[in-house]
Amino acid sequence: MEETMSPRRLPTYLVAVACMGVTGCGEQLAYPDSIHLANFQTLSSGHEEGGEFCRDFNLTSEQAEWFFSRAKLMDARQLYERFDHLPCWVRGAARSNRGIWQWEIRAGGTARVVSPEGKAELFGCDECDAVLTGAGNSAQ
Incomplete structure (x- = not known):
């Protein structure tokens, strides 16, 4: 069963993820x-x-960061209802002040991020076709 962040933590997390890849957000929030x-x-x-x-x-690493700057936190049902589950994936890692996070992005616009403590979060991105279809090599 997937664990989720507490409601107190969720808005801050979304602000941090939404800020990634936007000019001026390179520093810690x-x-x-x-x-x-x-x-x-x-x-x-x-x-x-x-x-x-x-x-x-x-x-690329830049495209993954771009994806997560636009992706929204969702539950499994939302992903199932709104996105195609495609077998193509790219996996990687990112760093925070808490350690290394593992991520996986799928070609259908879904993603999974696992915290250093092992908590998994699911994401979907309606606005990410540019990088997912290969047409977004310049979308960064």
Whole structure:
């Protein structure tokens, strides 16, 4: 079962994620509990069985950061109802003041972020087709 952040923590987290990739947000936000992800690294890409059609799906570190700057926190039902679950994925890591976070972005516009403590959060991005389809190499 996926764990979620407490309501007290959630707004600060969303502000931090929404701020990533926007000019002027390179510094730590002024919230004591904020989580500011930085230093994105793309570590691997691949696909599940049956996903040979997407073997070219790949994202740069900058594109991953761009994706998360626009993605919204969602629950599993919201992702299921609004997005396609595609077998193509890119995995990587980002750093915060709490440690290393693992992330995975899928070609259908969904993502998963796992905190250093092992808590997983799900994200969806309606505005990210530019980087997900390969047309967004300049979308950063």
